[in-house]
Amino acid sequence: MDRNKGKKSLPALFLLALLFLFPVLYMLFRSVYTAGDGISFLSYYEVLLGRPEYLVRFFRSLGMCLLIAAGQTLISCLAGTAFAKYRFIGDRFWFAVFVLFMILPIQVTLLPNYILLEMLGFLNSWKALIIPAVFSPFGTVWLTFVFRAVPDGSLDAARIDGANQLQLIRYIITPAAKPAVVTLFVLTFTESWNMVEQPMIFLEREQDYPLSVFLAAVSQGDIGIQSVCGLLCLVPVTFFFLYYREELTDGLKDVLWG
Amino acid sequence: MKKRNNGFLLASPALLGFLVFYFAPFLITCWYSVSFGIGKREFVGLVNYQELFENEMFLLAVKNTCRYMLVTVPVTLGAAVGLSVVLRHVARGVTFLRLSFLYPMIMPIASIVLAVQFFCGDSGFLNRMLTLTGMQGTDWLHTSAAFWILCILYFWRFIGYYVLIYFAKLQMIPGEYYEYAALYGAGEWQKFRFITWPLLIPAVLFTLVLSVMNAFRCYREAFLLGGNYPDDSIYLLQHFMNNNIRNLNYQKISAAAVSILAMLLLVSAAGYAVYRLVKRRRAYG
Numbered sequence: 001m002d003r004n005k006g007k008k009s010l011p012a013l014f015l016l017a018l019l020f021l022f023p024v025l026y027m028l029f030r031s032v033y034t035a036g037d038g039i040s041f042l043s044y045y046e047v048l049l050g051r052p053e054y055l056v057r058f059f060r061s062l063g064m065c066l067l068i069a070a071g072q073t074l075i076s077c078l079a080g081t082a083f084a085k086y087r088f089i090g091d092r093f094w095f096a097v098f099v100l101f102m103i104l105p106i107q108v109t110l111l112p113n114y115i116l117l118e119m120l121g122f123l124n125s126w127k128a129l130i131i132p133a134v135f136s137p138f139g140t141v142w143l144t145f146v147f148r149a150v151p152d153g154s155l156d157a158a159r160i161d162g163a164n165q166l167q168l169i170r171y172i173i174t175p176a177a178k179p180a181v182v183t184l185f186v187l188t189f190t191e192s193w194n195m196v197e198q199p200m201i202f203l204e205r206e207q208d209y210p211l212s213v214f215l216a217a218v219s220q221g222d223i224g225i226q227s228v229c230g231l232l233c234l235v236p237v238t239f240f241f242l243y244y245r246e247e248l249t250d251g252l253k254d255v256l257w258g
Numbered sequence: 259m260k261k262r263n264n265g266f267l268l269a270s271p272a273l274l275g276f277l278v279f280y281f282a283p284f285l286i287t288c289w290y291s292v293s294f295g296i297g298k299r300e301f302v303g304l305v306n307y308q309e310l311f312e313n314e315m316f317l318l319a320v321k322n323t324c325r326y327m328l329v330t331v332p333v334t335l336g337a338a339v340g341l342s343v344v345l346r347h348v349a350r351g352v353t354f355l356r357l358s359f360l361y362p363m364i365m366p367i368a369s370i371v372l373a374v375q376f377f378c379g380d381s382g383f384l385n386r387m388l389t390l391t392g393m394q395g396t397d398w399l400h401t402s403a404a405f406w407i408l409c410i411l412y413f414w415r416f417i418g419y420y421v422l423i424y425f426a427k428l429q430m431i432p433g434e435y436y437e438y439a440a441l442y443g444a445g446e447w448q449k450f451r452f453i454t455w456p457l458l459i460p461a462v463l464f465t466l467v468l469s470v471m472n473a474f475r476c477y478r479e480a481f482l483l484g485g486n487y488p489d490d491s492i493y494l495l496q497h498f499m500n501n502n503i504r505n506l507n508y509q510k511i512s513a514a515a516v517s518i519l520a521m522l523l524l525v526s527a528a529g530y531a532v533y534r535l536v537k538r539r540r541a542y543g
Contacts (some may be wrong), residue, residue, distance in 0.1 A: 013348060017358040020414065023365070023373030030376055079272030086265025094273060101280055103467070103522060105474035107499035108515040112283025114503065135275025165264055190364045196478045197496075201503055215368035223376065230369040237364045245357055252360075252419060253426040 024234065031227035043224030047232065058232055061193070061210040064126055065236075069189040071134035076184060080143025081169050085155065095144065098137040106197055114201060128202040129210070133192055139184050146180040147173055183251025186240045193237060284515075291512035306513040316514065318490065319498040326405070326476065326494065330412040331469045335462060337413070338420035343454060345421065346428055356425065359418030370411065371482040375399070378407060399483050405491035411479050416472050420465045427461045428454065463533050470525070 018025075032039050047054045082088070083095050101109065113132050114123075122128040150173050158172050174181055199213050215229050241248065291306055293299040310316055341359075345352060362370070377383050378398040385398075398407065435453050444452070477496030484492055486501055495518065502511045 013344070013355055014351070017355050020358050020362055020418070023370050026373050026376065027369065075272050075275065079269045082265040082267075082269035082272075086268065088265040088269070091265065091269075094269075094276075097281065098276065100519075100523070101276075101284075103471050103474075103526070104519060105477070105496060107477070107496045107503075108518055109280055109284065110499065111503055111508070111511050111515060112287050113279060115286055116279060116283045131275075132279045135272065135279050137272075137276055137280065140272050140276075165268065169268075186364070190366075194367050194478060196367070196481060197500065201500070212366065212368050215366075215372070226372055227376075230366075230372040233366040233369050237366060241357075241361060241364050248360070249356065249422060253423050 024231075027227045027230050030223055031231060032224075040224075043222070043228045046225055047228040054229060054232065057209075057211050057214055061212070062236060064130060064210060065189050065192040068130055068133045068192040069185050071130070072136060072139045072188045073181060073185045075134065076139030076143045077169055077174060077181065079140040080147045081173055083140065083144040084147035084150075085152070085173075095141075098141050101137045102141050110197060110201060113198075117202060123202055124204050124208070126208070129192075129195065129198050133188075133195075133198075136188075138191075139188065142184055143177070143180060146177045150176045179247040179251035181251075182244050182247040186237075186244055186248060189240060190237050193233075287512045287515050290508050291516045294509055306509045307517065310510060310513045310517065313510075315493070316498055318493055319495045322405075322491065322493055323495045326408065326412075326492075327470060327473045330409050330473055331466070333409075334413050334417050335420060335465060335469060338417050338424055338465075339458065339462070341417065342421045342424035342428055343450065345425055356418070356422060359421055361418070362415045363419050365415075367478045367482060370415075371479060374407065374411070374483065378403075400489050402489060402491040404484060404489045407483070408476060408480055408492055412473065412476055416469065420469070423461055423465055424458060427458060431457055459536060463529070463536070466529065467526075 031043060032041060083091060117123050117128045117132070122131065154172055154176070155168060158168055163171065193212060195210060195212055199209050203209060211229075211233055215226075215233060290299070292301060292303060294302045294306065345355065348355065378385075398404070431453065436449055439449050439453060474496075477494055477500075480488060480492045480494055480497070481500075486497065486504075487493075488497065495514070499511055499514060502514070
């Protein structure tokens with residue numbers, strides 16, 4: 001490869017990278033600086049220590065999203081194995097339906113969901129946000145593609161050694177596809193962390209709204225507090241992103257070769 | 259070794275949840291879309307659909323959604339191909355670059371929207387700059403510029419993902435191909451046209467599906483930027499659906515939901531046909 005050329009194009013690309021990080025940098029700047037008062041850390045104090053409402057909401061949202069991500073990952077591992085490694089009645093048909101519903105915009109399934117949650121009496125509680133999200137078809141489709149690439153030989157070998165169904169999944173399939181499983185967890189977490197439509201339709205009381213929706217309405221005037229909340233919102237996903245960066249870069253492209 | 263019942267058992271939690279929370283309710287939607295009445299519903303045929311396609315807001319929403327996809331999807335994918343080809347020539351810092359390109363994808367939309375509002379809003383940075391240079395600023399988010407802001411957001415959010423996919427694919431192309439081509443006097447463009455591009459096509463088709471899927475998700479940005487009744491230029495199908503769910507106008511949204519599904523089926527069938535065609539041509543060519 002042409003080394004000189006590489007060095008030449010570097011600065012331009014790093015400038016581009018800066019552009020991609022711009023909102024974060026800009027928010028960091030706005031959280032400590034206001035035009036009139038200069039630099040102050042008052043908004044950090046206000047959000048983190050001054051009033052409990054922000055942090056309470058933050059931890060409740062965090063718990064909810066972790067629950068969704070864990071549930072979805074677990075169920076998708078089971079179903080992904082089933083679709084990738086077993087034949088059963090109607091498997092192709094169901095898989096095709098799963099794919100179709102995965103592509104559909106959320107609004108199409110929102111009304112059916114609403115009708116059903118109403119019948120079950122789940123509306124206006126966080127059950128309405130958690131349970132449908134756990135059963136979203138996305139994870140199953142994603143993991144089926146990846147699990148297909150796990151060689152059958154290693155499964156057969158483990159079976160001969162007396163491993164049962166769940167052990168196969170726990171010790172053979174999941175470790176072999178670890179990047180994809182981790183990626184699914186992180187993507188589901190981000191997806192539910194971003195939830196906007198469901199809370200607005202399924203929940204009536206505004207004090208129940210999770211952080212994502214609440215943020216849009218937070219004390220409209222105060223830019224400092226808004227920025228700190230925006231940054232607070234970034235904390236969990238950024239943690240996952242950096243902690244699992246290698247699994248993510250592997251996992252996101254994995255699905256292509258499955 | 260593949261036993262029938264085991265697979266079914268493993269899939270049953272997902273199948274059951276899917277049936278209860280997605281599929282069965284969707285069948286109810288289909289029924290609602292062809293019926294009318296409070297309490298006892300009666301079959302009315304395609305009247306709901308007819309009304310839907312005469313609804314101006316629905317047509318506007320369809321138009322905007324199509325326009326949005328036609329602008330964002332090709333531009334983003336094209337730029338991603340370009341960027342990943344350039345990235346191949348970078349010697350150091352590729353990991354850092356890839357990560358920072360990817361970061362927007364997992365960034366919470368609420369945070370992004372905040373930054374956009376600070377930047378483009380009424381008293382935002384952009385307007386202050388314009389005032390300094392003596393021009394009149396406007397509330398950009400409530401003019402037709404909102405459409406372009408939304409497009410830029412999509413571009414910025416998802417390009418890193420597509421670059422990641424293309425870059426992985428590019429790295430699988432043996433360097434010898436390019437050396438041979440150079441030996442026979444091929445220029446950069448010819449190398450791209452006859453080596454890189456043909457090998458990249460399957461990945462491009464794959465990302466095409468992904469990007470349409472992601473484009474349907476843009477409602478969140480549009481909603482957080484403009485609210486329930488945004489500027490006409492970003493009134494999307496999703497706004498139409500959401501506003502009608504609030505009014506509990508079941509037959510209208512049911513008809514719309516089924517129509518969207520039908521349109522999507524048509525598009526994916528066309529896409530699949532193209533995919534088969536490309537594959538066959540490559541097999542024989």
